[in-house]
Amino acid sequence: MSMQVAEESSSGFGALGLDARIVDALGYDDPSPIQRESIPHVLAGKDLVGLAATGTGKTAAFALPMIHLLSQETGRRRGVSAIVLVPTRELAMQVCKSVQTYGKPVGVTALAVYGGTAYGEQIQTIRRGVDVIVATPGRALDLIRKGKMPLETIRFVVLDEADEMLDMGFAEDIEAILSETPSTRQTMLFSATMPPRIESIASQHLTEPVRVRVARPEVSPTEAPKVRQTAFIVQRHHKLPALGRILDGEQPTSAIIFCRTRTEADELTDMLAQRGYRPLALHGGLSQENRDQVMKKFRSGTADLLIATDIAARGLDIQQLSHVINYDVPTQVEAYVHRIGRVGRAGREGVAITLATPREQSALSLIERVTKTKIEFGRVPTAADLRIKRAGRTEKRLRDALVNLNVSDEIRGMMGVLEAEFDPKQLLLAAAVLLTQSNSDDESLGDIPTVMPGSRREPRDMRGDRFGDRNNDRFRDNRGGYDRSGGRDSGPRFPAGGDRDRRAIGSRPTAEGMRKVFFGAGFDAGISARDLVGAIANEAGIPGKDLGAIDITDRFSLVEVPEDVAEYVIEAMQGSRIRGRKVNVRADRPPRG
Structure with a gap:
C-alpha cells in the first residue's frame, strides 16, 4: 500500500x-x-x-x-x-x-x-x-x-x-x-x-x-465557561418538591438532571411531567434502541429535560445546554467538574445547580477548595415567588396571543355562548387564572425551608473523605474481601456454616460513615467481589473506590457502602441481576444473640 x-x-x-x-x-x-x-x-x-x-x-x-x-x-x-x-x-x-x-x-x-x-x-x-x-x-x-x-x-x-x-x-x-x-x-x-x-x-x-x-489545556478568556454555580440546602424529604420549584423559577430551555439511581430517574421524570415539563429518563434499565430514541428526542428539542444517572450519561456529547442540575452532590469532585463543564461552552452562559442535604455541606466545601471556585447558596422559591413568576409568564403569553391572534370558528362560537352568560372581563380573568395555574399541587405544602449554610455540620467521620480518600481500614481484604486496589478474591473470609458465620460477619464492626447492605447470593451462585462492585457501579453509579469491606459466604454477601447513599444503592439494585439471577437486596439486619 x-x-x-x-x-x-x-x-x-x-x-x-x-x-x-x-x-x-x-x-x-x-x-x-x-x-x-x-x-x-x-x-x-x-x-x-x-x-x-x-x-x-x-x-x-x-x-x-x-x-x-x-x-x-x-x-x-x-x-x-x-x-x-x-x-x-x-x-x-x-x-x-x-x-x-x-x-x-x-x-x-x-x-x-x-x-x-x-x-x-x-x-x-x-x-x-x-x-x-x-x-x-x-x-x-x-x-x-x-x-x-x-x-x-x-x-x-x-x-x-x-x-x-x-x-x-x-x-x-x-x-x-x-x-x-x-x-x-x-x-x-x-x-x-x-x-x-x-x-x-x-x-x-x-x-x-x-x-x-499532560495537564488539561488552558482555555482562552473568550472561550472560558461562564457557569453560575448555586447550591440549595434542604432536608432530604423536601428535595423532590424543591427541585420542582427551582425549575419553575429557572425555566431552563434544555437541561440535564443527574441522579443516582434509575428508580430516582423514573420518579423525577413522572413528577416533572406532571408539572408540565417534557422530561425523558436515561438509565441502565433502557435498551440501546430506547436510549437512542431518548437522545434523538432530546437533541431535537422534543424534550426539554433529560433525567440521567451518571453512568448512563458518560460519553454523551450534548451541545446548547442551559442548565446542569445535580439532584445529589456527586461522589467525586471530578464528576462535579465534568458535569458542569457541559454548560457554558464557547463563552456562553450556563447554570449549574446542586441540591444538597445538610450533611453534604462539607462535600460542597471540598468542591470549592479543589476547583477554586465559589458556589453560591440559594433559597428555594416560595409559593408566592412562583405565583409572581407564573403571572409574569401568563402576561407574556397573552400579549403574544393578542399580537398573533388567530381565532377558529369553534372558539368564536364558544365565546359567543359564554358572553351571553358572563361579563367579558370575568371571562378574561378566568382565562388568565387557567393559564397561570400550576400543574402541581405542592403549594399546599407551604414554603419549603432552606437550611442555612453551616447550621448542621456533618459527623466528623464523613468530612473531607467523601470523594474516595477514605482510610484503608474501610477496604479490608481479610482472605477474600474486595480491596481498594481492585484485587481478586482469594476465598470466603469464613467457612460456610449457617448462623454461626452469620453472627461472625454481622458482629464485625461497620466502618465509620458506612452501612452494610445485604445481597442474597454468595459463592454458591458464583458471586465474586468484582461482580458486586460492578453491579453497584453500573446500577447505582457508586464507584468501587467508595465502597468499604465486602464479605462473601456461600449463601449471601455484605457490602459496606457510604451511609448517606445506602438507601439509593438498595433502590437501584432492586430488580437487577447479578450473574444472571435476581438477587434480594436490603439493608443488613444483624442476627440477634
Missing part, C-alpha cells in the same frame, strides 16, 4: 510523520500536547502510558498512529488487528466513529461492540472482517470466550479511560483480555488518574512503556 507522508511543518501533524491522507481526514493540523507527545512514541512501536484527562485529545493520540501503522501493511490484513477497551457504550460509539473517520482514506475499518444489543450483527461484522474493534470489557470478553473474536492477529491494544473501567468493576475482565492477546502486541494505556491498580496493570502487561503526562 502506497503512503504519502504529510509535508513537514514545525508544529503541525506533518512534523510527526503521519500519512497525509489521515491528516487531511482530521480537518486541522495543530496537535494537542498529548498528541504531540504520544504519536512519535507509538509510531516507533513503543508501549505507552498516558496520563491525560477527558477533553485533551487522547483519542487521536492513539488512533492516528495506530491507523498509520496499519495502513503501511502490504496486502489484505487478516483478522482483527486492534482492540480498544472503553468503559461505556456511549464512549465506544464515540471512539469508533473517530477511528472510522480517520481510517476511511486508508481503508482501515472499525466496529463498536458493547452490551445491551444482540450478538448476531456484531459477530457477522467480525466474521466479514474488521481492523479495529472498540469495545466495553464485558461484551469483548463474552465474544472472546464464545470464540467469536479471535485474538491471534491482534497488533494493538488500547485501554482508554482505564481508571473509569476499574471503578466500574472491569479489572478482572481487562486482565483476562490482556492475558489472551499476543505478547508481541503494542499496548497503550490512557487514564486521568494513576491509582495503584492501574500501575499494577501497566507493570504486568506493558513492556518498558514510555510515560506521558
Whole structure:
C-alpha cells in the first residue's frame, strides 16, 4: 500500500510523520500536547502510558498512529488487528466513529461492540472482517470466550479511560483480555488518574512503556465557561418538591438532571411531567434502541429535560445546554467538574445547580477548595415567588396571543355562548387564572425551608473523605474481601456454616460513615467481589473506590457502602441481576444473640 507522508511543518501533524491522507481526514493540523507527545512514541512501536484527562485529545493520540501503522501493511490484513477497551457504550460509539473517520482514506475499518444489543450483527461484522474493534470489557470478553473474536492477529491494544473501567468493576475482565492477546502486541494505556491498580496493570502487561503526562489545556478568556454555580440546602424529604420549584423559577430551555439511581430517574421524570415539563429518563434499565430514541428526542428539542444517572450519561456529547442540575452532590469532585463543564461552552452562559442535604455541606466545601471556585447558596422559591413568576409568564403569553391572534370558528362560537352568560372581563380573568395555574399541587405544602449554610455540620467521620480518600481500614481484604486496589478474591473470609458465620460477619464492626447492605447470593451462585462492585457501579453509579469491606459466604454477601447513599444503592439494585439471577437486596439486619 502506497503512503504519502504529510509535508513537514514545525508544529503541525506533518512534523510527526503521519500519512497525509489521515491528516487531511482530521480537518486541522495543530496537535494537542498529548498528541504531540504520544504519536512519535507509538509510531516507533513503543508501549505507552498516558496520563491525560477527558477533553485533551487522547483519542487521536492513539488512533492516528495506530491507523498509520496499519495502513503501511502490504496486502489484505487478516483478522482483527486492534482492540480498544472503553468503559461505556456511549464512549465506544464515540471512539469508533473517530477511528472510522480517520481510517476511511486508508481503508482501515472499525466496529463498536458493547452490551445491551444482540450478538448476531456484531459477530457477522467480525466474521466479514474488521481492523479495529472498540469495545466495553464485558461484551469483548463474552465474544472472546464464545470464540467469536479471535485474538491471534491482534497488533494493538488500547485501554482508554482505564481508571473509569476499574471503578466500574472491569479489572478482572481487562486482565483476562490482556492475558489472551499476543505478547508481541503494542499496548497503550490512557487514564486521568494513576491509582495503584492501574500501575499494577501497566507493570504486568506493558513492556518498558514510555510515560506521558499532560495537564488539561488552558482555555482562552473568550472561550472560558461562564457557569453560575448555586447550591440549595434542604432536608432530604423536601428535595423532590424543591427541585420542582427551582425549575419553575429557572425555566431552563434544555437541561440535564443527574441522579443516582434509575428508580430516582423514573420518579423525577413522572413528577416533572406532571408539572408540565417534557422530561425523558436515561438509565441502565433502557435498551440501546430506547436510549437512542431518548437522545434523538432530546437533541431535537422534543424534550426539554433529560433525567440521567451518571453512568448512563458518560460519553454523551450534548451541545446548547442551559442548565446542569445535580439532584445529589456527586461522589467525586471530578464528576462535579465534568458535569458542569457541559454548560457554558464557547463563552456562553450556563447554570449549574446542586441540591444538597445538610450533611453534604462539607462535600460542597471540598468542591470549592479543589476547583477554586465559589458556589453560591440559594433559597428555594416560595409559593408566592412562583405565583409572581407564573403571572409574569401568563402576561407574556397573552400579549403574544393578542399580537398573533388567530381565532377558529369553534372558539368564536364558544365565546359567543359564554358572553351571553358572563361579563367579558370575568371571562378574561378566568382565562388568565387557567393559564397561570400550576400543574402541581405542592403549594399546599407551604414554603419549603432552606437550611442555612453551616447550621448542621456533618459527623466528623464523613468530612473531607467523601470523594474516595477514605482510610484503608474501610477496604479490608481479610482472605477474600474486595480491596481498594481492585484485587481478586482469594476465598470466603469464613467457612460456610449457617448462623454461626452469620453472627461472625454481622458482629464485625461497620466502618465509620458506612452501612452494610445485604445481597442474597454468595459463592454458591458464583458471586465474586468484582461482580458486586460492578453491579453497584453500573446500577447505582457508586464507584468501587467508595465502597468499604465486602464479605462473601456461600449463601449471601455484605457490602459496606457510604451511609448517606445506602438507601439509593438498595433502590437501584432492586430488580437487577447479578450473574444472571435476581438477587434480594436490603439493608443488613444483624442476627440477634
